[in-house]
Amino acid sequence: MPQFRHPMLVEETHDERSRAAFIASLREYTMSDLYPKLRRHYEQTLAPAYAAAHGKPPESPDRVRAVMEGSQLYTGYSLLVRGTQELLWDTLGEVVEKQLPILIPRAAAARATRGTLELNPRLPIPAYTAAVDIHVMPGGFHTEITDDDLFAGALYDRGVHVFAFGGLGPLNDEMGVATAAAVRRQFPDIKPGKILDLGCGAGNSTLPLADAFPEAEVYGLDLGAPMVRYAAARAAVLGKSIHFSQADAAHTHFPDASFDVIVSNLLLHEMPRPAIMDVLRECHRLLRPGGVMLHHDLLGWPEDPYDSFMMSWTTRHNNEPYERASGTLNFPKDCAAVGFAEEDVFVVAEPGAYMEEVYQVSGIRGARKRGTS
Amino acid sequence: MKRRRYANGPVRPQYLDSPDADRAVMMILALTAEVSALRERLDTHEKLADAGKPAATASVESFEVPETVEAARAAARRSLIDRVTRVLIEPDIPRMTAKKATEEA
Numbered sequence A: 001m002p003q004f005r006h007p008m009l010v011e012e013t014h015d016e017r018s019r020a021a022f023i024a025s026l027r028e029y030t031m032s033d034l035y036p037k038l039r040r041h042y043e044q045t046l047a048p049a050y051a052a053a054h055g056k057p058p059e060s061p062d063r064v065r066a067v068m069e070g071s072q073l074y075t076g077y078s079l080l081v082r083g084t085q086e087l088l089w090d091t092l093g094e095v096v097e098k099q100l101p102i103l104i105p106r107a108a109a110a111r112a113t114r115g116t117l118e119l120n121p122r123l124p125i126p127a128y129t130a131a132v133d134i135h136v137m138p139g140g141f142h143t144e145i146t147d148d149d150l151f152a153g154a155l156y157d158r159g160v161h162v163f164a165f166g167g168l169g170p171l172n173d174e175m176g177v178a179t180a181a182a183v184r185r186q187f188p189d190i191k192p193g194k195i196l197d198l199g200c201g202a203g204n205s206t207l208p209l210a211d212a213f214p215e216a217e218v219y220g221l222d223l224g225a226p227m228v229r230y231a232a233a234r235a236a237v238l239g240k241s242i243h244f245s246q247a248d249a250a251h252t253h254f255p256d257a258s259f260d261v262i263v264s265n266l267l268l269h270e271m272p273r274p275a276i277m278d279v280l281r282e283c284h285r286l287l288r289p290g291g292v293m294l295h296h297d298l299l300g301w302p303e304d305p306y307d308s309f310m311m312s313w314t315t316r317h318n319n320e321p322y323e324r325a326s327g328t329l330n331f332p333k334d335c336a337a338v339g340f341a342e343e344d345v346f347v348v349a350e351p352g353a354y355m356e357e358v359y360q361v362s363g364i365r366g367a368r369k370r371g372t373s
Numbered sequence B: 001m002k003r004r005r006y007a008n009g010p011v012r013p014q015y016l017d018s019p020d021a022d023r024a025v026m027m028i029l030a031l032t033a034e035v036s037a038l039r040e041r042l043d044t045h046e047k048l049a050d051a052g053k054p055a056a057t058a059s060v061e062s063f064e065v066p067e068t069v070e071a072a073r074a075a076a077r078r079s080l081i082d083r084v085t086r087v088l089i090e091p092d093i094p095r096m097t098a099k100k101a102t103e104e105a
């Protein structure tokens, strides 16, 4: 399904649309075709050959790595996925950069119509994200290339649609819709006055909160100024009033007990363990008694050596160095360490997890803060 | 205004026998995207002509791709990708050396 063409979405010429469509086709080919083909090849040929020589199948992710790295299919797959990723950002980046002179004033005008935006030019960008451009996206989420810049936000909104070959829906919001639905269904007693979305990015997952809770005040924060500048404009043109700010999810500017609901989508897997712990602690501080936090991301890390090896592919090949940290949390204990009660930790058995066939271990989990408001 | 065109972080992993071979494959991917875009532009010209319209720049740019046409284009992109990547993703099957093949013949 094509992306919904709202006024903040980068405009493409005929050829630019075709290039983007080609890259989406490459993504679909590698993920829907080669990925399962690789597994079959491993199970039917590579693992049996290893077992014949060693008396048992590869028993650790490192052994699987050795087997796979000797395979032409795996090498070709990896080069194609990496090459596609670099091509994606460079091709779409060219279009977005060219259109900044139009998009920047359009965004400023849109933001003036509704919602709020608070920037913090002095916000320190944590070393873990400054050092590595996550997803091999040049400049990451925070780099500014011009005044009042929104390059990273505009690029991410278009890029994630091509990356997921449309799989997150015309508004890239299926994860956020699932998260918002989980709050409604699991906690019908909560009538949230204020909701916060941590690491909101381009706001793709923030808007569904406003739809699910029309009475609530919805806030979104992100490290990157270009992300929230774009998110605020995108929300405005889509008719939603949301409060965006540039902040670190681990140390926000909001007072204690400010929110009834705090969510994040695809945030924790981008952080090393100490930062994740700081985010969980910050959620506990920011929640009102009886409030809930929900994190939509990895739920664990596969036991199976093949699955474990393939899960770690993105770490090395897609600049996602911290994925394992979020997958190997001891979530109940870690929540308890920052003030939640272990019994108040939950996992939502919920469809709508991101790219299920690839990341079988993703979903929503969270905790409720004790007390009544 | 200058976007960066490479990502900070660890060096690009090496895939084939040399980093240059990897670069060449990535260049071929970019070129293949271009071939695909050209093919689709040509298809737009044909579709306009089929409808008796001139293929002027403005009508090419504003051409709304009907669903059936987009489905055909997606299939064409897919076959193009299959043809271009075939040798890169060959399964690992035992091969005879040329010498052995000659001996057996």
Ligand SMILES: C[S@@+](CC[C@H](N)C(=O)[O-])C[C@H]1O[C@@H](n2cnc3c(N)ncnc32)[C@H](O)[C@@H]1O
Residues within 6 Å of the ligand: A126, A129, A141, A142, A175, A176, A198, A199, A200, A201, A202, A203, A204, A205, A221, A222, A223, A224, A227, A247, A248, A249, A250, A264, A265, A266, A267, A270, A271
């Ligand atoms: C993969 S994106 C997901 C965006 C969004 N949640 C969505 O679902 O579309 C991750 C976002 O988290 C942000 N991020 C990473 N670390 C952060 C931190 N410590 N505080 C706030 N935002 C952070 C990044 O800037 C990026 O925009």
